[in-house]
Amino acid sequence: MTTPRPSSADGIATAIAAHRQMPGALLPILHAIQDQLGHVPPEAVPLIATALNLSRAEVHGVIRFYHHFRQQPGGDHTVRICRAEACQARGADALIAHAKRALACDFHDTTADGTVTLEPVFCLGHCACGPALMVDEEPHVQVTPARFDALTQRLRSGK
Amino acid sequence: MTATVYVPRDSTALALGADAVARALAAEAERRGISLGIVRNGSRGLFWLEPLVEVATPSGRLAFGPVSVDDVPGLFEADFLRHGAHRLCLGPTEQIPYLQRQERLTFARVGRIDPLSLDDYLAHDGYRGLSQALDWSGARIVAEVTESGLRGRGGAAFPTGIKWQTVQNVRANRKYVVCNADEGDSGTFSDRMIMEGDPFMLIEGMTIAAIAVGATEGYVYVRSEYPHAYSTLQQAISLAEARGYLGDDILGSGRGFHLTARKAGGAYICGEETALLESLEGKRGIVRAKPPLPAVHGLFGQPTIVNNVVSLASVPLIVERGAAFYRDYGSGRSRGSLAFQLAGNVKYGGLVEKAFGLTLRELLYEYGGGTASGRPIRAVQVGGPLGAYLGEAQFDTPLDYEAFAAIGAMLGHGGIVVFDDSVDMARQARFAMEFCAIESCGKCTPCRIGSTRGVEVIDRIAEGTDRPAQTALLRDLCDVMLAGSLCAMGGMTPYPVLSALDRFPEDFGPRDPL
Numbered sequence: 001m002t003t004p005r006p007s008s009a010d011g012i013a014t015a016i017a018a019h020r021q022m023p024g025a026l027l028p029i030l031h032a033i034q035d036q037l038g039h040v041p042p043e044a045v046p047l048i049a050t051a052l053n054l055s056r057a058e059v060h061g062v063i064r065f066y067h068h069f070r071q072q073p074g075g076d077h078t079v080r081i082c083r084a085e086a087c088q089a090r091g092a093d094a095l096i097a098h099a100k101r102a103l104a105c106d107f108h109d110t111t112a113d114g115t116v117t118l119e120p121v122f123c124l125g126h127c128a129c130g131p132a133l134m135v136d137e138e139p140h141v142q143v144t145p146a147r148f149d150a151l152t153q154r155l156r157s158g159k
Numbered sequence: 160m161t162a163t164v165y166v167p168r169d170s171t172a173l174a175l176g177a178d179a180v181a182r183a184l185a186a187e188a189e190r191r192g193i194s195l196g197i198v199r200n201g202s203r204g205l206f207w208l209e210p211l212v213e214v215a216t217p218s219g220r221l222a223f224g225p226v227s228v229d230d231v232p233g234l235f236e237a238d239f240l241r242h243g244a245h246r247l248c249l250g251p252t253e254q255i256p257y258l259q260r261q262e263r264l265t266f267a268r269v270g271r272i273d274p275l276s277l278d279d280y281l282a283h284d285g286y287r288g289l290s291q292a293l294d295w296s297g298a299r300i301v302a303e304v305t306e307s308g309l310r311g312r313g314g315a316a317f318p319t320g321i322k323w324q325t326v327q328n329v330r331a332n333r334k335y336v337v338c339n340a341d342e343g344d345s346g347t348f349s350d351r352m353i354m355e356g357d358p359f360m361l362i363e364g365m366t367i368a369a370i371a372v373g374a375t376e377g378y379v380y381v382r383s384e385y386p387h388a389y390s391t392l393q394q395a396i397s398l399a400e401a402r403g404y405l406g407d408d409i410l411g412s413g414r415g416f417h418l419t420a421r422k423a424g425g426a427y428i429c430g431e432e433t434a435l436l437e438s439l440e441g442k443r444g445i446v447r448a449k450p451p452l453p454a455v456h457g458l459f460g461q462p463t464i465v466n467n468v469v470s471l472a473s474v475p476l477i478v479e480r481g482a483a484f485y486r487d488y489g490s491g492r493s494r495g496s497l498a499f500q501l502a503g504n505v506k507y508g509g510l511v512e513k514a515f516g517l518t519l520r521e522l523l524y525e526y527g528g529g530t531a532s533g534r535p536i537r538a539v540q541v542g543g544p545l546g547a548y549l550g551e552a553q554f555d556t557p558l559d560y561e562a563f564a565a566i567g568a569m570l571g572h573g574g575i576v577v578f579d580d581s582v583d584m585a586r587q588a589r590f591a592m593e594f595c596a597i598e599s600c601g602k603c604t605p606c607r608i609g610s611t612r613g614v615e616v617i618d619r620i621a622e623g624t625d626r627p628a629q630t631a632l633l634r635d636l637c638d639v640m641l642a643g644s645l646c647a648m649g650g651m652t653p654y655p656v657l658s659a660l661d662r663f664p665e666d667f668g669p670r671d672p673l
Contacts, residue, residue, distance in 0.1 A: 027422070062441070068423075086345045123343055
């Protein structure tokens with residue numbers, strides 16, 4: 001087991017303390033941890049379990065159940081490309097194939113330079129203007145391969 | 160004199176550059192020494208025109224769109240603030256035919272007001288439903304909602320009033336109102352538009368529901384894919400609390416209602432009401448067996464109303480104007496209006512709120528204008544990823560719940576996804592099974608295993624391996640999933656699969672070698 005970095009341990013403790021009294025506190029705690037640290041580190045599991053009087057298996061099961069949460073650090077940015085039908089009808093499959101080629105990584109993977117983690121998503125609610133994607137929390141629509149390249153170029157140069 | 164322009168803050172408008180346009184408008188106005196007020200409204204839902212900039216004039220609002228940053232100097236050059244002619248001018252907003260021909264009941268304010276101005280909400284008839292409800296008994300409120308004929312807009316179309324009646328009848332120390340804002344169906348964005356464009360309407364609807372059944376706590380479960388909607392709603396809740404529209408003593412009535420927005424975790428199944436309740440309780444989103452119904456044994460074991468965003472948002476108007484006003488719209492047993500969402504490969508995509516009863520063809524061509532690609536429409540999926548695929552032969556079906564059920568389809572949440580003739584329907588059928596395999600909660604076997612087997616069988620059909628036997632196997636599998644699944648996820652995934660197979664069999668047949 002790795003020793004948590006102090007900042008990570010603080011982040012976990014703060015998130016637990018701020019939310020543990022809420023009814024159904026587990027998801028709010030996980031969101032708070034991931035918002036701060038970018039992922040939910042393994043060392044958070046026993047701490048959350050103790051605070052909420054759950055087994056570690058229960059906490060682990062919840063983290064793994066929801067696509068939003070990840071247990072390993074991602075890249076500097078997460079690019080979520082919509083795979084759902086409305087975007088398919090406007091060329092999402094071709095965009096996804098292009099994205100994987102251009103970034104040389106698959107879904108749930110991070111580029112070699114650590115800039116971008118690529119994730120699939122099922123619907124961002126921009127269904128009249130696909131293909132849609134979200135860079136962290138910033139929405140983009142009508143994304144052509146050329147616009148995708150310009151966008152990821154910007155992310156990579158901003159590093 | 161200060162001129163006022165409106166630039167939407169709806170997230171699709173943002174994705175199309177609305178923030179940059181707002182900044183450019185402010186900078187250009189300053190450069191020219193013009194005093195300009197910019198209101199960030201919701202979207203009118205005419206997405207091919209976004210960013211849609213509107214100018215307030217004494218005779219109503221004038222629309223310009225789609226406006227890009229590069230257009231901004233030219234707009235000022237043409238004196239657009241004083242109705243100067245410009246090629247992007249669309250005339251008075253309310254007279255744009257796409258909007259003018261709609262029946263905007265629930266969406267009347269969306270795109271017109273500043274979503275985070277409670278005063279703007281009040282100035283546009285906001286909170287009139289709640290003040291009426293505070294004068295009524297709970298039974299009267301429930302009766303009004305029942306008589307309006309409102310049915311669950313999330314997709315299941317269960318009568319809202321009956322659900323409320325059940326919760327009202329149960330005696331309990333604590334009851335909940337839960338709003339299902341886990342709008343996961345592809346092709347739908349009406350919930351998002353309400354949360355981003357008129358969040359107080361949702362808050363008001365939930366407050367009326369709480370007063371009607373004696374609930375004191377409420378949650379809105381918002382998808383994590385909707386960060387803007389979540390943030391807007393959270394701010395609106397704080398503003399409503401600060402002005403006494405939420406809290407321990409609502410408008411001095413002595414009645415309390417506390418509302419919290421909760422962020423989901425990106426699991427489609429949590430749009431199913433019992434999985435949603437599990438998730439709110441901090442658990443995996445595993446579907447519960449019914450009965451007991453959530454109305455009796457819901458969140459934390461207490462009686463709970465679980466309603467979709469649009470259902471709850473429809474309530475203030477029903478209470479304010481009366482059941483008959485709402486019920487007079489619609490056809491057959493589908494009363495009121497539905498906010499249809501035109502999506503996918505469609506020329507004029509957006510939100511079309513209409514009374515039930517127009518045909519799918521009218522929506523696709525008279526509003527949608529055909530495909531964006533200019534090719535013929537070949538298939539349309541109505542009602543999200545669990546909805547059936549329809550072809551030309553079904554386009555004259557009236558849009559009401561019963562007419563759609565009669566052709567083995569469903570209206571669902573009103574999402575309509577258009578595909579042109581380049582679509583491969585075997586691929587769409589495969590995707591339906593794959594989606595189910597990815598998103599199944601895993602509790603029941605037909606859904607958990609059946610979906611994976613379904614992908615494999617469709618792959619064998621596509622490869623041409625023993626096609627007649629594999630096709631029979633696929634139908635058999637769909638039958639098991641339809642009849643044996645615990646919820647709509649496994650139980651309705653066969654709809655897109657079988658409708659693709661039945662209506663587009665040529666896509667499942669032998670292919671020309673490449």
